[in-house]
Amino acid sequence: MLHTVNKSPFDSHSLQTCLGLAKAGSDILLIEDAVYAAMSGTAVTSMVESAMSSSTIYALESDLRARGIGSEKMISGINLVGYDGFVELAVTNDKVQSWL
Amino acid sequence: MKFSVMVNEGPYTHQAADTAYHFTRAVLDAGHEIFRIFFYHDGVHNGTRLTTPPQDDRHIVDRWSELAHDHDIDLVVCVAAAQRRGILDKEEAKRNGKDGDNIAPGFRISGLGQLIEAGIEADRLVVFGD
Numbered sequence: 001m002l003h004t005v006n007k008s009p010f011d012s013h014s015l016q017t018c019l020g021l022a023k024a025g026s027d028i029l030l031i032e033d034a035v036y037a038a039m040s041g042t043a044v045t046s047m048v049e050s051a052m053s054s055s056t057i058y059a060l061e062s063d064l065r066a067r068g069i070g071s072e073k074m075i076s077g078i079n080l081v082g083y084d085g086f087v088e089l090a091v092t093n094d095k096v097q098s099w100l
Numbered sequence: 101m102k103f104s105v106m107v108n109e110g111p112y113t114h115q116a117a118d119t120a121y122h123f124t125r126a127v128l129d130a131g132h133e134i135f136r137i138f139f140y141h142d143g144v145h146n147g148t149r150l151t152t153p154p155q156d157d158r159h160i161v162d163r164w165s166e167l168a169h170d171h172d173i174d175l176v177v178c179v180a181a182a183q184r185r186g187i188l189d190k191e192e193a194k195r196n197g198k199d200g201d202n203i204a205p206g207f208r209i210s211g212l213g214q215l216i217e218a219g220i221e222a223d224r225l226v227v228f229g230d
Contacts, residue, residue, distance in 0.1 A: 004226075006115075006116070006119070006228075031119060032114065032115045032116075032119060033114075033115075062122075063115075082126075083122045083123055083125070083126035084126050084129070084130060086123060086126060087123065087126045087127050087130050087132070088130070090103070090224050090226060091101055091130075091132075091224075095224075096224055096225070096226045096227075098226065098227040098228065098229070100108070100227065100229045100230065
């Protein structure tokens, strides 16, 4: 299943809830303010890194760029995708769950 | 593949109306079909033609109307959410005794059944909101 998260983990618990409930093998896409979770050295970095052992984490590249988060500020192993990649993830997964 | 999209946030609020639009464009660019876009809650504000943003800003409402025109996409506004927020077509305006309507071209007002159908008919339903 594809999970999309759009809230900053510093504003909302939706990422934490998503990571807690997502089954192993899930794809998790960070969009909008949720891309702040892709930054290294923050209070949620270890939570995201431990989720990466069971799920694949993606982040929307244009939302990262809009917030000045370059690859040097990111947790390594997070996959960058464009909107075309977002669509591809929605196609390859049989369901899309939006954590609003 | 057939997609439906649901938009639950108004334009110029956070980012959902923009994300939903760019996602829809990418769906069409990849050769997939959009069965319907359903606007619910504050998302109904995406469907008023009275929206007048500054000229150097994107026009979110016109963008939807153009997309509907160019790709023959069904844009549906939830009637109950629309009435609460003052989004009216000619018929609704007349029925409620209002002095005008404001629905944007390409949008139509209908009920939640359209959302259920969008979920059943499409292979994927993707939700954007706040």
